[in-house]
Amino acid sequence: MTVQDLDAADRRILDALQSDGKLSNSEIAERTGMSTSPCWRRTRRLEDNGFIQGYRATIDRNRLGLGVLVFVLVQIDTHSEAEAAAFEKAVASFPQVVSCFSVGGGADFLLQVVCRNLDEYAEFSMTQIRRLPGIKAMSSNFVLKEIKPFEGWPVSAS
Amino acid sequence: MTVQDLDAADRRILDALQSDGKLSNSEIAERTGMSTSPCWRRTRRLEDNGFIQGYRATIDRNRLGLGVLVFVLVQIDTHSEAEAAAFEKAVASFPQVVSCFSVGGGADFLLQVVCRNLDEYAEFSMTQIRRLPGIKAMSSNFVLKEIKPFEGWPVSAS
DNA sequence: CTTGAAACATGCTCCGC
DNA sequence: GCGGAGCATGTTTCAAG
Numbered sequence: 150m151t152v153q154d155l156d157a158a159d160r161r162i163l164d165a166l167q168s169d170g171k172l173s174n175s176e177i178a179e180r181t182g183m184s185t186s187p188c189w190r191r192t193r194r195l196e197d198n199g200f201i202q203g204y205r206a207t208i209d210r211n212r213l214g215l216g217v218l219v220f221v222l223v224q225i226d227t228h229s230e231a232e233a234a235a236f237e238k239a240v241a242s243f244p245q246v247v248s249c250f251s252v253g254g255g256a257d258f259l260l261q262v263v264c265r266n267l268d269e270y271a272e273f274s275m276t277q278i279r280r281l282p283g284i285k286a287m288s289s290n291f292v293l294k295e296i297k298p299f300e301g302w303p304v305s306a307s
Numbered sequence: 308m309t310v311q312d313l314d315a316a317d318r319r320i321l322d323a324l325q326s327d328g329k330l331s332n333s334e335i336a337e338r339t340g341m342s343t344s345p346c347w348r349r350t351r352r353l354e355d356n357g358f359i360q361g362y363r364a365t366i367d368r369n370r371l372g373l374g375v376l377v378f379v380l381v382q383i384d385t386h387s388e389a390e391a392a393a394f395e396k397a398v399a400s401f402p403q404v405v406s407c408f409s410v411g412g413g414a415d416f417l418l419q420v421v422c423r424n425l426d427e428y429a430e431f432s433m434t435q436i437r438r439l440p441g442i443k444a445m446s447s448n449f450v451l452k453e454i455k456p457f458e459g460w461p462v463s464a465s
Numbered sequence: 466c467t468t469g470a471a472a473c474a475t476g477c478t479c480c481g482c
Numbered sequence: 483g484c485g486g487a488g489c490a491t492g493t494t495t496c497a498a499g
Contacts, residue, residue, distance in 0.1 A: 152372035163371075166364035170328050173475060184485055189477075200370050206324035207360045210460055213321075214310035220378075220410065220417055222448075241455040244464035249454040252378065255446045259378055263460060288413045290380075296407040297399040299457075302368055302421060306402035331492060342467060347494075 150198040158183060160305045162192055163200065167301035170204040215263040217270050218292040221278065222256035224285040232283045233257075239281055245273050256288075308356040316341060318463045320350055321358065325459035328362040373421040375428050376450040379436065380414035382443040390441045391415075397439055403431050414446075 155163075161181040165172055172180070178188035195201045210218065225236060233251075240249050240260060248261040260278070264270040270289075279287060313321075319339040323330055330338070336346035353359045368376065383394060391409075398407050398418060406419040418436070422428040428447075437445060 152370060163364070163366055167366055168363070170362035170364045174477095175475080186485055187483075190483095193477095198370075199367055202365045202367050204328035204362060204364050205326070205459060206321070206328045206362055208321055208325055208460055208462070209357055209360050212310060212356075212358050213460055213462065215460055218408075220408070222413070237454045244461035246455065247460060248457040250376075250378070250450045251452040251454055252448040253451050254448040255380070256448060258454070259448060259450075261457065290410040290412040290414060290417060292408045292417075293411050294409040296395045296409055296416070297404065299406040299419065301363065302366055302371055302373055302405060303402035304366070304371065332494085333492075343493095344468085345466060 150194070150200075155200075157305075158187075159191055159195060159200075162188065162195060164301075164304045166192070166201065166204075167304065210263065214265055217264045217266055219262045219264075219270060219274075220290040220292070221260040221262055221274070222286075222288045222290070223258040223260060223278070224287075225257050226283040226285045236281055236283065240278070243273075243277060245277075256286075308352070308358075313358075315463075316345075317349055317353060317358075320346065320353060322462045324350070324359065324362075325462065368421065372423055375422045375424055377420045377422075377428060377432075378448040378450070379418040379420055379432070380444075380446045380448070381416040381418060381436070382445075383415050384441040384443045394439055394441065398436070401431075401435060403435075414444075 158181060162177055165177050165180050174189045174192065175185050177192065178185045181188060192201075225232065236258070237249070237251070240246050240258070245262050245264055246260050247263055250259045251257065252259050262270065262273070264273055274287070274289065278284070316339060320335055323335050323338050332347045332350065333343055335350065336343045339346060350359075383390065394416070395407070395409070398404050398416070403420050403422055404418050405421055408417045409415065410417050420428065420431070420436075422431055432445070432447065436442070
C-alpha cells in the first residue's frame with residue numbers, strides 16, 4: 150500500500166489524527182463525514198500499513214525547564230565511513246541531542262540540541278560535541294522564537 | 308505549577324506518554340509502578356497544567372510521498388521589525404514549510420521544508436521563498452539520512 | 466494512597482445489506 | 483464496499499478503608 154492508494158477520506162483521517170491523536174473513532178467519523186465502521190477500518194489499515202507510525206504526547210519544552218534550543222551545523226573532516234558512523238553513534242547517545250540528520254549542502258550534520266540554560270549548552274557543546282573525533286567546524290544557531298512549531302506533515306496540501 | 312513540582316513519578320508518566328500516547332491509564336500505572344488512581348490524577352494534572360500540550364499521531368513522511376526534507380537557512384537583508392513580521396507570516400502560510408524558527412548566530416531563520424521531489428523543491432524555493440522581500444541569502448541543507456529522528460524531549464535525563 | 470465498584474464511553478467483531 | 487447491533491474492554495468518577 151503506497152501513497153497512491155490514499156483517497157480523500159484517508160487523508161482526512163490522517164489529518165485529524167495528526168492534529169489530535171486522542172480523537173475517538175466516532176469523533177473521526179463525524180469529522181470526516183463517514184460512519185464509524187468504514188472509518189474504523191480505514192484507520193486500522195493506515196496503522197497496519199505504517200502510515201500511522203504511532204501516537205505521542207506533545208510536551209511543553211519550556212515547562213520542562215529546557216529553555217535553550219539550538220540547531221547545530223557540524224562539518225566533519227574526513228568523510229570516511231567509519232568516522233561518520235562513530236560520530237552518528239556518539240551523537241545519538243546524548244539525551245541533549247533530540248534529533249540528528251545527515252545533510253548535503255553547506256554542512257554534514259544538523260543536530261537539534263536542548264539544554265536548561267546557556268551555561269549548560271556551552272559546557273555540553275564544548276566538552277561533548279566539540280571533542281568528538283574528526284570535527285572540522287561547528288555553528289550554533291540559537292532559537293530565539295518559534296515562528297511555526299512542527300505540528301505534522303502536509304497531508305492534503307497541493 | 309513549574310518544573311520544580313515534578314517528581315520522579317511525574318517524569319515517568321511524561322516519559323511513557325511521550326513514547327506511546329495511546330497507553331491506557333492502567334498501563335501507565337503498571338509501567339510507572341503505582342496504582343491506577345494516583346496515576347490517573349497525576350496524568351490529569353500534567354494535562355491541566357500544560358505539561359502535556361496534546362496528543363498526535365506520528366505519520367510516516369515517506370509513505371505520504373514527501374521524499375524530500377530540507378533545512379533552509381535564510382538571512383534577511385534589513386532587520387526591520389515590519390519586514391521580519393511579513394516574512395514570518397508569509398513563511399508560516401506555506402504548507403511545505405512544516406516548521407520555522409527565528410535564530411541567532413549564523414542565520415536569521417531556519418525553515419524545515421518538505422516536498423515530493425527535488426523538482427518540486429526547486430520550484431517552491433525559487434518561486435516562493437526566494438521571492439519574499441528582503442532575502443539576502445539562502446542555503447538549502449538536504450536531508451540524506453535520519454540519524455536520530457525526533458521522539459520527544461529528554462524528561463529524566465541529567 | 467489504596468481498593469472496589471458503578472456508570473459510561475469506546476474498541477472491536479460479527480452479520481446483513 | 484457500507485452501516486448497525488452487540489459484546490468485551492477501558493476510562494472516569496466516587497466512596498470507604
